[in-house]
Amino acid sequence: MKKALSLLVFSMLLIFCKVGHSQTSSEYLMKAAFIERFTRFTTWPNSNGFSDNSRPFIISVLGDNPFDGVLIRVFLDHKVKNKNVELRYLSDINQIKDCSILFITSKMSPKISQIIRKTQNKPILTISDTPGFCEAGVLVNFFLLNNKLRFEVNQTKASNSTLKLSHLILQHAKIIEPKQK
Amino acid sequence: MRFFKQLPLKWKNILVILVVSMLTTSVGLAIGSYIVVTNYKASMVQKVHIAAKLTAKMAISEISFGHGGEMRKYLMWLKEIPDLKNARIYTPDNNLYSALNSEDTLPQKPKNSKNSWYKYDDDYLHLSEPMLQDGKYEGFLYIRIGMETLDNQIFRYLKTTLIILVLLFFLSYFFASFFQKVLSRPILHLAQTAQKVTQTGNYGIRIKKTTSDEIGKLYDQFNSMLEQIQTRQAKLKEANSALSESKEKFKKISSSANDAIIVIDNTQNIVFWNRAATKIFGYTKEEILTKPLVKLLPNNRQKERFGVVARAMVQQNATEKNPSPYEMLAIRKDKKTIDIELTASKIEVKQNNHWVTIIRDITDRKIAQQKLKDATEKAIESEKLKSAFLQNISHEIRTPMNGIMGFAGLLKDPMTTQKELHEYAGYIVENGENLILLIDDIVDISKIGSEQMTLNKQTINLTKLLKDIYITQNKQKKTHQNSRVKLILNETLLSCNTVIDTDPDRLKQVFFKLLSNAIKFTERGVVEFGYEIIDNKVQFFVSDTGIGIEKQNYNKIFETFSKINKNTSKLYCGTGLGLAISKSIINLLGGDIWVESEVGKGSIFYFWLPLSA
Numbered sequence: 001m002k003k004a005l006s007l008l009v010f011s012m013l014l015i016f017c018k019v020g021h022s023q024t025s026s027e028y029l030m031k032a033a034f035i036e037r038f039t040r041f042t043t044w045p046n047s048n049g050f051s052d053n054s055r056p057f058i059i060s061v062l063g064d065n066p067f068d069g070v071l072i073r074v075f076l077d078h079k080v081k082n083k084n085v086e087l088r089y090l091s092d093i094n095q096i097k098d099c100s101i102l103f104i105t106s107k108m109s110p111k112i113s114q115i116i117r118k119t120q121n122k123p124i125l126t127i128s129d130t131p132g133f134c135e136a137g138v139l140v141n142f143f144l145l146n147n148k149l150r151f152e153v154n155q156t157k158a159s160n161s162t163l164k165l166s167h168l169i170l171q172h173a174k175i176i177e178p179k180q181k
Numbered sequence: 182m183r184f185f186k187q188l189p190l191k192w193k194n195i196l197v198i199l200v201v202s203m204l205t206t207s208v209g210l211a212i213g214s215y216i217v218v219t220n221y222k223a224s225m226v227q228k229v230h231i232a233a234k235l236t237a238k239m240a241i242s243e244i245s246f247g248h249g250g251e252m253r254k255y256l257m258w259l260k261e262i263p264d265l266k267n268a269r270i271y272t273p274d275n276n277l278y279s280a281l282n283s284e285d286t287l288p289q290k291p292k293n294s295k296n297s298w299y300k301y302d303d304d305y306l307h308l309s310e311p312m313l314q315d316g317k318y319e320g321f322l323y324i325r326i327g328m329e330t331l332d333n334q335i336f337r338y339l340k341t342t343l344i345i346l347v348l349l350f351f352l353s354y355f356f357a358s359f360f361q362k363v364l365s366r367p368i369l370h371l372a373q374t375a376q377k378v379t380q381t382g383n384y385g386i387r388i389k390k391t392t393s394d395e396i397g398k399l400y401d402q403f404n405s406m407l408e409q410i411q412t413r414q415a416k417l418k419e420a421n422s423a424l425s426e427s428k429e430k431f432k433k434i435s436s437s438a439n440d441a442i443i444v445i446d447n448t449q450n451i452v453f454w455n456r457a458a459t460k461i462f463g464y465t466k467e468e469i470l471t472k473p474l475v476k477l478l479p480n481n482r483q484k485e486r487f488g489v490v491a492r493a494m495v496q497q498n499a500t501e502k503n504p505s506p507y508e509m510l511a512i513r514k515d516k517k518t519i520d521i522e523l524t525a526s527k528i529e530v531k532q533n534n535h536w537v538t539i540i541r542d543i544t545d546r547k548i549a550q551q552k553l554k555d556a557t558e559k560a561i562e563s564e565k566l567k568s569a570f571l572q573n574i575s576h577e578i579r580t581p582m583n584g585i586m587g588f589a590g591l592l593k594d595p596m597t598t599q600k601e602l603h604e605y606a607g608y609i610v611e612n613g614e615n616l617i618l619l620i621d622d623i624v625d626i627s628k629i630g631s632e633q634m635t636l637n638k639q640t641i642n643l644t645k646l647l648k649d650i651y652i653t654q655n656k657q658k659k660t661h662q663n664s665r666v667k668l669i670l671n672e673t674l675l676s677c678n679t680v681i682d683t684d685p686d687r688l689k690q691v692f693f694k695l696l697s698n699a700i701k702f703t704e705r706g707v708v709e710f711g712y713e714i715i716d717n718k719v720q721f722f723v724s725d726t727g728i729g730i731e732k733q734n735y736n737k738i739f740e741t742f743s744k745i746n747k748n749t750s751k752l753y754c755g756t757g758l759g760l761a762i763s764k765s766i767i768n769l770l771g772g773d774i775w776v777e778s779e780v781g782k783g784s785i786f787y788f789w790l791p792l793s794a
Contacts, residue, residue, distance in 0.1 A: 037245040040315035081315075148248060168242035168314075 041166035056086035063105030106130035194361035233310040264327035384411040463514030479512040494525040581612035671711030694759035703727035729780035
């Protein structure tokens, strides 16, 4: 089952990499796939009942949903860390609660510092696809280079976080080290 | 192994040390080689495994985030591994995803596994590392490495080992030949000393002790052994000289003894024989030793007697009395029987009973004894005879003397007539003649007794002699008026003129005595005499028809003064000397006399003389 799924994802990845022109949906399919990869290379602390597998693995999308059902397709019947995945679509900052991954859309840029503060010291992998967000304090920020999906990682943030990002992630990331802190 | 046994001690030691050192070194080196190779392999696996793990992780991240474009970059890291043949990444469904060298070849597809594994085969190390991330299998990395470097390394190692082994061999040999001396030198020294002792026979040699180990003890033992031998030899020498001295003494004693000393063993075989024994029995020592003693005994009676004697002797010895010697008969080698005097005693030699017999030849002594005995008996006899003789003589002399004296008295009687005178004178003459005859006889007897009888030998004609005797006897018979007896000379035998060399007077004397006896003891009948020639002898005979003689008296009548019948002696008076004188004369003439008779019918006296002297 797992094998089959991995194969599926892998194949999709290949397909969408090559079929670059269907810009929006393929781009977000890639991003959804990458999010799934990040779950593999990231370790969440076992505090706050994370080790309880009956609780779902919560992925929240803050702002307007740009994935257009791609996320559901990727995480449908897919388990992360032996947990069922629950997708939440949020519009208010205050709705951020005990999620494990928080995707912050570019619409939320005015409130970014507020969001960062809200997620500070929590085991939440913050992901965005807006330039400058990484410097603002988001852990992982997607960007496109030569029409290929890349990502940058705020190293300071990552090393201060209770999450553990595999160095293999960092291997492929562009490292951002904000000097303000 | 036989070859090894024949090697000298030095080479044995060297060989043993060499074999042991080479064996241990080889085993050590082999174990070392094995460990080195195994370690090398293990460390290679470890190194490659770490690189593979890292590369696999990188490959996962590349697959996850790097769009796969830079996969070869990660595989390139593995290029640093020496002798790398293949480095490939396979998809989970075992399809090749990426390879380090696009032209590289692989004889067979690697095993698909979610576990890391490695395998050495003859020429390659195969290693596979799965690409797993958070439980998701993304394929595997496969690496194949050639063994050239390892082989080189092993070869180099073996070369070094071999060189070390050779060097060690020479080193071992050097040390072995040096140290073997420590072991072999004292033993060689011992061997040389032992050889020296054997060759020179000098047991005074001692080996100097240098160590106090087992060899030192061996030296001590060797020395004490030599000492014992030396002491024993000295004692033996002493004992030998004492023995030879006593042997010499014994030999001299035994050979100087005049008596035979003969020793026999339990089975009565002779085991010792001295010189005197040879002299007595005629057997040499070589002839008689181991022969039974009974060989020296003439008959079964003596053999039995010997047993009895020996036992008795031993018994006497046991009671500590001096055994008195026994007299026995023995037989010499020349079958001559000898008288011996024997003393026996039992001795014990080496727990065997032996009998020592001492034998003295007493044959000469026996003869002397017998002679002495005979002489004594004779003396006693002659003493008796002498008194009897005197008694007889006095009687015989008295009788005619009485007649003479009686008739001489009558002569003095004046009343005696002339005729009576003549008659009486006749009686006196007759008695006087008898007396003279008697005195002649006595003279003869005493001559014979004192061996003073002399013979006057002449060559005479027997026929003539006998005729003379006949004539004289016939005349005498007539004078004695014994006419009832007829005297015959057997003339049939007188035909030839036999000549004999003898004393005629003595022969005549014998005939006169025999004839007068015959006539005297014959009442009536014939007295015949004559001779015949038998076997170069002249055999005379005088036969009568008289009273005869009992057989038991045949010999007695020839003894001096013997008269058979006391009753008839009165009737036939005589001295009883006649036959004794006759026998003595005939014996002197070299002949013999005997009688054959039948009581009441008559007697024949035979005597013979040698024809030629």
